[in-house]
Amino acid sequence: MTPTVVLFYAFAAIALLSAALCISRKSPLASALWLVVTLFALSAIYVTLDAQFIGVLQVLVYAGAIMVLFLFVIMLLNLGRGGPTDIKGPVGLGIAALLAGLMYAQLRTLPGAGPPALIRLPEGTMAALQEQQGMVQTVARPLFSDYLIPFEITSILLLAAVVGAVVLAKRKL
């Protein structure tokens, strides 16, 4: 086992454990903080999978911006104090476990299948590409050439989201 593989399994274990804690903690504040741990572990997993730039983005955007927004709203609404649990009773738990199990049973066939050999790139292509072009350029080049129109549409989406959030959250315009 190379160090990369060991690190992958270590961070995968952290991610799964903290995700389980995230959905089972009573306090929304504790859930949010365990989700931050999951997001950090996922960013480390991205690095082991040759996606260093996305790993940095994960920390900046998810763990930095989105989770701060969540914590901000939790504290604004004063939900951190606990109070009665919001986890459903045994019937709800059973249904949730059944449906999540079904979902997992469907998704777990994916690893066996994998992409067909015809369209698969040779082993190490991505690492070589990053070696040659640098981490940022490998992502930026397709983003600003092949995917330019989706990129511009994303900017319109973000503008709409900003306007929508202000309209919804403001008491009086």
Place this chain on the structure above:
Amino acid sequence: MLLGPALTVSAILFALGVAGVLVRRNAIVIFMCVELMLNAVNLTFIALAQQLGVAGHVFVFFVMAVAAAEAAVGLAIILAIYRHQETVNLQDIHLLKG
């Protein structure tokens, strides 16, 4: 070489997210579980990008932008509901119930 394990981790994370959405009643926690599911999908994209080229990374970029927009609008909606109902517990928000 880590494709199989990564896809398995992603499947378990997604199932955990589904379980969280179904088992919780707090709107904000349900929202966080949706983020968990989005992250599981991102992991799939990254894992497959190793073999199928850099397009996977670009799509993760888009998923992150959409998740940020969704979080901003969704939390604004939760704030608006809280102002009317004084709660974020979905059990107590039953205006549409006959």
